[in-house]
Amino acid sequence: MTPTIHLAQQADADALLGRSPLAALVGMLLDQQVPMEWAFAGPHTIAQRMGRDDLDADEIAAYDPDAFAELLKEKPAVHRYPGSMAQRVQALCRFLVDEYDGDASAVWRDVDDGHALLTRLKALPGFGEQKAKIFLALLGKQYGVRPRNWREAAGAYGEEGSYRSAADITGPESLAKVRAHKQELKRAAKEAKNG
Incomplete structure (x- = not known):
């Protein structure tokens, strides 16, 4: 079953994210220092510019x-830093080709424990601890990938009913809640710094 995704807030881009595991990984990779919608629309833009309907790890690598x-x-x-992000996308695709025969879904297919999946995600180029936990939560909450202990492995991002990250965006209303949460975190960090 193809999930209905609303991360890019654009129908074609979200449809690609729903049907393409590689697009979801690339969108998550791009999700830094730009608005989430911009990041998650990136895979669709890349595919279009390559003259494709989907992304192919072998071709990109x-x-x-x-x-x-x-x-x-x-x-x-595609991103505020398109040159460096192009290198990161290609590094991710090369890794997927070398380790998973170019099949992005093989990263999580047949993994029966959330902590093991987190370890696999953290091994991906460009995926640190936080990004890996957010993506694990996204897989569990929206893609139906729910190995044992996935919520625990995702930490706070796995909490039910939270609005912390891309994992929690199911439409414009939840996007606004996630944005408000992030702004509150920034405000609190600024106050603590100026303390």
């Missing part, structure tokens, strides 16, 4: 690095 960077830099740019 083998793409000329300079030409791939130009695809991401084309206006409107």
Whole structure:
């Protein structure tokens, strides 16, 4: 069953995220230093610029690095830092080709424990602890990937009814709640710094 995703807040981009495990991973990779919708629309933009309906890890991994960077830099740019993100997307795809035969869903397929899945996600290029936990929560909450202990492995991001991250966005209302949560965290951090 293909999940209904609302991370990009654009029908075509969200449809791709719902049907393509690689698009979901690339969107999560791009989700830093730009609005979430921009990041998660990125995989669809990349696919379009490659003349495809979907992303293919083998094709991206083998793409000329300079030409791939130009695809991401084309206006409107896929990310605020399109050159470095092009390198990261290609590194992720090379890893998937080398370790999982280019099949992004193999990262979580047949994993029966949330902590084991978290370890696999943290091994992906560009996925640190926090990004891996958010993606694990996204898999559990929206993609139906729920190995034993997945909520515990995802930490606070796995909590039911929370509005902390991309894992919790199911439409405009939840997006606004996640944004408000992030703004509150920034405000609290600023107050603590100025203390």
